[in-house]
Amino acid sequence: MKLSREEVLHISTLCRMSMSEAELERFQEQISNILENFEILKEVDTTDVPPTAYPIHMENIIREDKTAPCLPQSDILANAPHQEEGYFRVKAVLD
C-alpha cells in the first residue's frame, strides 16, 4: 500500500498536525513501508469473527449520580499556556 503525497497531506489535516516538506517525504515513505507489511492481515480469514475492543467484558459502567468535590478552577488553569478571567484563552476561531 503506497501512500500518495496528497493522502499524507490529508491525514495531516485530519489530525491537526502540520508537517515540514522533509517530514512529509519521510512519513510518506515510512508509513507506506509499514502498511505494506500489514498486508499480511489479508491472509487471515475473519469471516464471522466478531471484533474485540477491550480484553475484558464490560457493559455500561456507570457511577452513582451524586455530587462530590472537584478541583478548584485555579488548579486546572495553573497549567494553561494562556488564560484570561478564569477562562482558557485561544486565538479567534472565526475569521
Place this chain on the structure above:
Amino acid sequence: MKLYDLTIHQSHELLKKGEVSSIELTKAVLERISQAEEKLHAIVTVTEELALRQAEQADERIRSGDSTPLTGIPALLKDNMCTKGIRTTCSSRMLENFVPPYNATVVEKLEDAGVVIVGKGNMDEFAMGSSNEHSAFFITHNPWDLGRVPGGSSGGPAAAVATGETIYALGSDTGGSIRQPAGFCSIVGLKPTYGRVSRYGLVAFASSLDQIGPLTKDVTDSALVMNVIAGYDPRDSTSVNYPVPDYTRALIPDLKGLKLGIPREYFVEGMQKGVEEVMRTAIAKLEELGATVDWEASLPSTKYALAAYYIIAPSEAMANLARYDGVKYGYSHDGENMWDAMEKTRQFGFGPEVKRRIILGTYALSAGYYDAYYLKAQKVRTLIMQEFQQAFEHYDALITPTSPTVPFKIGQKVDDPLQMYLSDVCTLPINIGGIPGLVVPAGFCDGLPVGMQILGKPFSEETLLRIGYAYEQATGWGQQRPRV
C-alpha cells in the same frame, strides 16, 4: 552489600529491626543517583527534597509500629504517572512543564503505604518505543553495556532499578514496555492482567492495552508491590472488581504439578542463537523443578499480532493524543489563527515516533480504510485471544523469550521503525490478549542479559510469580548487578 543494592524485603527487615533508617537508605539511593546518573541518564526529575521529607515521616511511622512492607523504601515512578505538584513530562516537549493537579491512584496507594519517591524515570516519549531513544530529553543507557539501549519504553525505571538508583520502580506496559526493559536490564518486570491495576492518572497511550506494573530486583518484591497497587478503582471504569490475594503466599520454591507449554511460534526466525540457548537451559531448569514441559504448544495467529498491534495501538493513541492542542496545558505554539496554532503546537511539541503513530492511527481510522485496517485488526485480536484461552485449557503457563535478541546498540534501529517494532514481537501479543506476563532474569549471552517471559490466563499472577520465584531461587541470575 551497598544499601542501594537491597531489595524491598531486605530493606524492610533492616528498617523493622532499626538497623537502618529510611533517611539513611534514602540518602544512599540519592547518592547513588548523583554518582551513576552521569553515565545512565535514567531519571528526568530527581525529587530529593520530597524523598527526604517522606523518609522522615516513614521513620516516624516505623518507630510507632505502624509500618507496611513498603514503608520508608525508595521508589522511582515512570514519568507518565501523575504526581501532584511534581512535573510529569512523558519525556515529551509537549508536557515538559506540566505539573499535575492530582495523583494517580497507584501514587496514592504507594503514599498510603509510606513510599519514598526519589524521582520520575525517563521513557520513550508517551511510552512509544522500545529503546528509550525516543525520549525528547536524553537517551538512557543500558547499565550492562553503556553503548546499548536499556529497552523501552520503561527503560529509565528498569536501568535505575538494576543500578540501585532506586530500590524498585513502577512502569507501564502497552506492548512490552515493562517486560522488554526488565529483560534487557536483568531485573523482574510484571505486566498484570488488564484491569488488575488502576490506570487512573496514567497518561493514556492505548487505553485497551495500557497497564501499570512493578519493576523490581526479585520476584518477592514484585509480589509485595502488587499487594499494594492491585485492586478495583471506581475512577477507572476498566479496572476489574476481583479479589486481591496476598501475592507473597504464591511464592513456593517448586513447580510440582504445573504444566507448562512452549509455544513454538515464539522461537522465531531471526532469533539470536545465544538467546535460544539460554531459553532452552532455563526451560530444562523448570522441568528439573518439577514442571511438566510440552514443546508442542502452538499459537498459530502469533505471526499476525505485530500488524494487529501496530494498527490498534496507534489508532487508540491518535484519539488519546488529540487532547494536546496547546490550550488546556502543555506546549503551545503561536500561529496565525486557532487552527494554525494548534497544528504548529502538535508539529513542534511531538517527536518523530509519536507523529508516526498519530499518522498511522489517523490513516487506519479514516473513512474508506477503517474496515480494512482497524476493524480487521480488532477481529484478529479476537482470534489471538481465543488461542490464548484454548492454550490455557491445557497449560498452567506458557514460557517464551522476552525479546528475540539481547539489548541492541544505541542508534542501531532508531531510523528503522519496523525493525524497532519487531523487538516487541514476543511481548505485544500479551497486551492484545489482556493476559498477565512476568519476566525474570534467565542468564546472559556474551555478557548481556536475557529474560524469560512467563504467561498465564487472566488473573493468574500468583501462578506466574510462583514459577518466577522457584526459578529465581534455583538459579540466582537476578542477584548479579551491573557495574556502573
